[in-house]
Amino acid sequence: MRQHSLRRKAILTFLVSGLIFVWLTTTASRLYIDYVTTNFMETREFSNAFIKGEFAKIIRFYAETDPEKLVTSDILTLYSAVENDNSLAIVFNDDVIFGRVFYSEYASDKEAYEPYVEIFKTGYGDNEITVIEKRPEPDSNSKGRPLPYRRIDLLATSSYVAYLLILIVIFMFFINRILKPLEKVKIAAREIKEGNLNYKIEYSKKDEIGEVFDAIEEMRNELKEASDIREQYEKNRNELLSNITHDLKTPITSIKGYVEGIIDGVADTPEKIQKYAKTIYKHSVDMDALINDLFLMSKLDVDQMAFHFETFDLTEFLQDCYDDFVFELTSKNIQFALTGNVEEPVLIEGDRQTLKRVMINIIQNSLHHLDKAEKSIKITLETDDKNAVITVRDNGKGIPKESLKDIFKRFYRVDDARGSGYGGSGIGLSIVEKIVEKHGGQIVAESESGLWTEMVITLPIESEA
Numbered sequence: 001m002r003q004h005s006l007r008r009k010a011i012l013t014f015l016v017s018g019l020i021f022v023w024l025t026t027t028a029s030r031l032y033i034d035y036v037t038t039n040f041m042e043t044r045e046f047s048n049a050f051i052k053g054e055f056a057k058i059i060r061f062y063a064e065t066d067p068e069k070l071v072t073s074d075i076l077t078l079y080s081a082v083e084n085d086n087s088l089a090i091v092f093n094d095d096v097i098f099g100r101v102f103y104s105e106y107a108s109d110k111e112a113y114e115p116y117v118e119i120f121k122t123g124y125g126d127n128e129i130t131v132i133e134k135r136p137e138p139d140s141n142s143k144g145r146p147l148p149y150r151r152i153d154l155l156a157t158s159s160y161v162a163y164l165l166i167l168i169v170i171f172m173f174f175i176n177r178i179l180k181p182l183e184k185v186k187i188a189a190r191e192i193k194e195g196n197l198n199y200k201i202e203y204s205k206k207d208e209i210g211e212v213f214d215a216i217e218e219m220r221n222e223l224k225e226a227s228d229i230r231e232q233y234e235k236n237r238n239e240l241l242s243n244i245t246h247d248l249k250t251p252i253t254s255i256k257g258y259v260e261g262i263i264d265g266v267a268d269t270p271e272k273i274q275k276y277a278k279t280i281y282k283h284s285v286d287m288d289a290l291i292n293d294l295f296l297m298s299k300l301d302v303d304q305m306a307f308h309f310e311t312f313d314l315t316e317f318l319q320d321c322y323d324d325f326v327f328e329l330t331s332k333n334i335q336f337a338l339t340g341n342v343e344e345p346v347l348i349e350g351d352r353q354t355l356k357r358v359m360i361n362i363i364q365n366s367l368h369h370l371d372k373a374e375k376s377i378k379i380t381l382e383t384d385d386k387n388a389v390i391t392v393r394d395n396g397k398g399i400p401k402e403s404l405k406d407i408f409k410r411f412y413r414v415d416d417a418r419g420s421g422y423g424g425s426g427i428g429l430s431i432v433e434k435i436v437e438k439h440g441g442q443i444v445a446e447s448e449s450g451l452w453t454e455m456v457i458t459l460p461i462e463s464e465a
Contacts, residue, residue: 021163087134197224251283300434307351314346340381347462361428369396390457399447408433
């Protein structure tokens with residue numbers, strides 16, 4: 001199951017950054033509200049003085065620009081609630097229409113107020129309006145200034161800048177988590193391109209990049225395996241050419257020598273000519289067998305061997321093989337037997353002809369190694385729940401233990417001598433192994449040097465429908 005995907009990481013990054021932005025904005029707003037609340041309580045008196053000053057400016061404005069409105073409109077009525085709190089009085093002709101308390105104080109001691117008041121007079125028509133305003137006195141104990149609007153901008157800007165910085169850090173970290181692995185991928189691709197198939201990349205996380213790493217590693221392993229197989233094929237090909245050259249050169253040299261003997265008159269009697277001709281024929285047969293085996297092996301190697309699979313009874317098949325060999329072997333005083341503990345038919349899926357070739361090669365291989373006075377070859381068929389087991393046992397000279405693992409190699413002979421003394425091609429058992437494997441089975445060799453050898457073939461039994 002995929003974990004920690006990049007898509008989930010990206011979504012999580014946006015969510016976290018959004019939450020951080022909301023948190024910063026909320027915190028800034030909370031701080032602003034707390035500051036305004038506290039500052040308002042502390043500067044309330046100054047704020048009232050500020051409002052009074054602004055009111056005086058409004059009255060002065062109307063007195064200068066449209067004095068009639070001060071009398072005819074509801075402006076003064078609108079501000080009647082703060083009339084007694086303002087050091088301002090308006091006199092219309094001889095009547096005080098606003099700020100009676102302040103005017104009474106002023107009128108009672110004009111000389112004392114004179115340095116601190118401003119008097120503005122204006123008229124319209126036959127009427128006259130006088131505005132008497134007390135200038136604000138300097139106060140060294142004033143408690144600060146009102147909170148300017150630019151402080152709000154500063155808080156908002158600071159929050160946004162902090163959000164951007166945190167977002168940049170988060171995305172740099174996120175992008176770095178992507179770019180570093182991609183750099184490894186680029187290096188690995190370059191190494192593979194240059195032929196270094198041993199360069200391994202590792203990535204422990206199970207995300208999309210991990211899938212890319214796994215795909216590249218799988219590709220590298222497949223390329224390396226293909227390269228190893230290609231090298232092994234090349235090695236086998238060179239070895240095969242060498243072995244073919246050797247095994248063909250020997251009979252060809254012999255044939256050439258005997259033909260020259262006949263031409264040069266060395267074989268000067270009918271008996272010698274007959275002997276030379278038989279020898280030439282024998283080597284020709286050996287070469288033909290070798291060529292046939294090589295042709296068969298080459299088709300097996302490239303999967304061009306045509307197999308005709310069918311379901312048949314293995315018991316009857318082995319009986320046919322026994323019948324084919326029994327006369328020839330018994331005529332050579334070789335004990336030949338077919339035994340088994342099988343009572344019911346043993347059905348397998350296979351190619352009769354190629355399996356017949358398997359039995360022929362094994363039996364012929366046994367024939368060439370029989371060295372006892374009383375020679376014997378025995379075929380046994382047994383079964384278990386899933387497999388049929390064919391055992392071909394002879395009492396020949398056996399195979400050394402160190403050679404058992406090599407006898408299925410091409411051109412391998414237990415005897416160090418390279419000559420094909422008994423006419424074998426050296427690839428018979430290799431062909432046997434290939435055919436058995438094509439049938440989904442396996443073959444192993446067991447032996448006691450100087451006493452006996454067993455070839456054990458295991459084939460899967462066809463399950464009943």
